[in-house]
Amino acid sequence: xxxxxxxxxxxxxxxxxxxxxxxxxxxxxxxxxxxxxxxxxxxxxxxxxxxxxxxxxxxxxxxxxxxxxxxxxxxxxxxxxxxxxxxxxxxxxxxxxxxxxxxxxxxxxxxxxxxxxxxxxxxxxxxxxxxxxxxxxxxxxxxxxxxxxxxxxxxxxxxxxxxxxxxxxxxxxxxxxxxxxxxxxxxxxxxxxxxxxxxxxxxxxxxxxxxxxxxxxxxxxxxxxxxxxxxxxxxxxxxxxxxxxxxxxxxxxxxxxxxxx
Numbered sequence: 121x122x123x124x125x126x127x128x129x130x131x132x133x134x135x136x137x138x139x140x141x142x143x144x145x146x147x148x149x150x151x152x153x154x155x156x157x158x159x160x161x162x163x164x165x166x167x168x169x170x171x172x173x174x175x176x177x178x179x180x181x182x183x184x185x186x187x188x189x190x191x192x193x194x195x196x197x198x199x200x201x202x203x204x205x206x207x208x209x210x211x212x213x214x215x216x217x218x219x220x221x222x223x224x225x226x227x228x229x230x231x232x233x234x235x236x237x238x239x240x241x242x243x244x245x246x247x248x249x250x251x252x253x254x255x256x257x258x259x260x261x262x263x264x265x266x267x268x269x270x271x272x273x274x275x276x277x278x279x280x281x282x283x284x285x286x287x288x289x290x291x292x293x294x295x296x297x298x299x300x301x302x303x304x305x306x307x308x309x310x311x312x313x314x315x316x317x318x319x320x321x322x323x324x325x326x327x328x329x330x331x332x333x334x335x336x337x338x339x340x341x342x343x344x345x346x347x348x349x350x351x352x353x354x355x356x357x358x359x360x361x362x363x364x365x366x367x368x369x370x371x372x373x374x375x376x377x378x379x380x381x
Contacts, residue, residue: 133183137183137186137187137190138190140177140179140184140190140209141187141188141190141191144187144188144191144196144209147211147212148212148213148214148317149213149216150209150210150211150314150315150317151174151209151210151211151216151219151311152203152311152312152314153207153209153223153309153310153312154204154206154207154309155208155309158309162228162308163178170210174210174211174212175211176209176210176211177208177210177211181205181207184209185203187209188200188203193315193320195315195320195322196315199313199315199322202312202313202324216311216314216316216323219311220311223308223310223311226308227307227308228306228307229304229306230303230305230306231294231298231302231303231304232283232293232294232297232302232304233294235288235289236289237286237287237288237289238283238284238287238288238289239285239305241283241284241285242289242293242297242304243280243282244263244279244282244302246275246276246277246279248273248274248276249274249275250273251300252274253269253272256274259295259296260274262292263280263282263296264280265278265280266280283304312324345357345358
């Protein structure tokens with residue numbers, strides 16, 4: 121019976137895995153990120169911009185799994201479940217949420233391809249275009265767009281959602297987006313999961329969007345102030361409103377009293 125052949129792993133690959141594992145063991149943050157569909161030039165730029173913040177290790181799925189195993193940190197086993205093709209490891213002593221926020225700010229708009237799922241409603245806004253009348257008129261009409269011709273150029277008369285959130289981008293929509301210069305998708309590094317060396321825990325589902333977070337905070341603040349005014353709870357933010365409300369009630373009572381006299 122023939123002996124089972126063992127796969128030979130070069131000394132260089134073993135050393136590379138060991139180096140990654142050693143770096144992971146001493147890091148504050150180990151983050152698994154997706155680099156799927158990321159152009160090579162953009163990846164290289166991001167790696168350059170990350171210097172001083174983090175090092176990025178791009179390797180095959182099997183190498184990343186071996187590196188995680190080589191750390192001997194049992195909590196990192198959870199991370200292995202999320203390792204897939206087109207992934208990279210980010211090793212840093214910076215805060216994971218700060219890094220995630222940096223990634224969110226360093227994404228670039230790209231065009232839509234047929235079959236892509238819309239992450240939000242994709243709207244074609246009203247207004248003039250650089251398109252001239254021709255076959256494109258029927259293409260715009262197929263998407264239900266109301267148009268007119270002004271000074272030899274096509275104008276969109278009314279904004280319209282061409283692809284709703286969760287729907288696939290059709291070939292017709294993709295073609296029109298390209299002609300109108302609409303780039304509805306964002307591309308960049310996507311954080312998937314990270315290990316916090318201080319707490320020895322793995323966190324999944326990282327999503328940091330500073331603009332959305334600010335809007336949520338402002339909305340929560342407005343609701344809190346409104347509630348505080350309704351229950352007459354005095355604070356620095358509500359005292360002016362409470363006095364104005366009391367003055368309005370006082371004026372209303374005087375007016376009502378005068379009517380009943």
